[in-house]
Amino acid sequence: MSREGDAFVQFVVRAVAAAIRRARELGETATEVVATRQTGYREWDPEVIRIDRELENLYVSALQQAGWRVTLLSEELQRVELPGEGEPVFAVCDPFDGSALYRRRLRAFWFTAFALYDHQGNPLAAAVGDLLSNRIEFSTPDGAYAVPVGNWDACVPLRPQRTTELKDAYLATYLMKPHFLYPTVERYKPLLSQVRFVLPNGGPCGFADVAAGRCDIYLAVQQPMIEIFAGLPIALSAGCVVTDFSGNPVPFDADLHRRYDVLCACTPQLHEKVLRMLNEGGNRRVSELGGG
Numbered sequence: 001m002s003r004e005g006d007a008f009v010q011f012v013v014r015a016v017a018a019a020i021r022r023a024r025e026l027g028e029t030a031t032e033v034v035a036t037r038q039t040g041y042r043e044w045d046p047e048v049i050r051i052d053r054e055l056e057n058l059y060v061s062a063l064q065q066a067g068w069r070v071t072l073l074s075e076e077l078q079r080v081e082l083p084g085e086g087e088p089v090f091a092v093c094d095p096f097d098g099s100a101l102y103r104r105r106l107r108a109f110w111f112t113a114f115a116l117y118d119h120q121g122n123p124l125a126a127a128v129g130d131l132l133s134n135r136i137e138f139s140t141p142d143g144a145y146a147v148p149v150g151n152w153d154a155c156v157p158l159r160p161q162r163t164t165e166l167k168d169a170y171l172a173t174y175l176m177k178p179h180f181l182y183p184t185v186e187r188y189k190p191l192l193s194q195v196r197f198v199l200p201n202g203g204p205c206g207f208a209d210v211a212a213g214r215c216d217i218y219l220a221v222q223q224p225m226i227e228i229f230a231g232l233p234i235a236l237s238a239g240c241v242v243t244d245f246s247g248n249p250v251p252f253d254a255d256l257h258r259r260y261d262v263l264c265a266c267t268p269q270l271h272e273k274v275l276r277m278l279n280e281g282g283n284r285r286v287s288e289l290g291g292g
Contacts, residue, residue: 008116008124015062016129016136017149019055019095019112023131028053031103035076048076051102054134055095055112063091071254075226077139078256089124090117090254097203100176107132113204113230121252123233137208139237144211158208158238160209160266163216166194166273172209173219174202183223191219191277204231210264211238217274220262225253228260235260241271245278 003038020237023030035048049188056076063070069084094113101108115126126136127138129149137146137158143159157169163169171192175181181200185192199215204216204227211234218235220228235242263278265271 004054006140009138010092010245011062011066012114012116012125012127013136013138015059016112016114016118016127016138018062019058019114019127020131020134020136020149022054023051023058023096023110023112030054046092049099050067051096052099053095056093059091059114060093060267073226073254073256074280079254086168088119090119090121090252091115092117092126092226092229094204094226097205097227109201109205111203111205115153115233116232117229117252121254123252126204126231126233127237128231128234130205137212137234139233141237144234144238158211158234158272159213160211160238160240161216162267163227164267164269166191166270167196167227169195169198169216169270170199171195171217171219172201172206172215173221174191174201174206174223175200180221187231188221188278190246190280191274195278203227207231207233207235207240207242210240210266211235213266216266217272218262218264220260220264222259222261224261225258228262232262232264241265241268243271243275247275 030051032050033047033215034050034053056074063082066085067084069088070082070091072080073089075095092115096112098110102110110131112129116124118124125139127136129136134149135146146158147155175184194234200221208231209215210218232242242250244265245263250262263274265274
């Protein structure tokens, strides 16, 4: 790994570790509503709670201290230009993924994610932090790894499963909000009925789940740009196969309003089988069925 690459990786991992520590400090104030999102942006989920804002501010502060010239693409602030020196970079931030569960203290799927890309859209580093397990999974130019917060000596490589058959596969796709659940299940019932298990979650951690071997397939259906690019490099660094639903690579695009259909699989054989099913039957877009 180059010295510069190593610096980007360390920066991203340390920022995510700081976000996890900050989240643990917030206590009961974390679920307070501190803002309402602007009209036209996530109107189905308009409230911003304190943990969203606090962790986003932490990432902004870390970038400002680094002194780089950054275009920040983030869940709450959306697009912010941070002045600095050197070649420009993009930062993609999903400060807190799992707010709906967190508000009710349902202890599942609490994540924070952060990634850096160069000015041409090539990934430099990405990390997903699990607040419940106190663990960070991250990409490097040499592979993907996991580390407990504060214990670098326990860093281990991520190993995807070698699953090749649908009947043996664990599949992750986002289903928890009803306007995602019903159209997604309707459209992908032939695929969902063939796999062994369906995990109803996605976002940046979906890519980490496949990279770490917890799942074999991540089906990202009409997911926002931030939730794709905050985690996708982890799967690529681990050797997973990641394409759109037509089998094409997924290039970085700084358009915050784009939504993506992305397939991530642990092996080429499994990817090919899922891709074939996705393209059979002339299925309509989920957005046409009521999702999005």
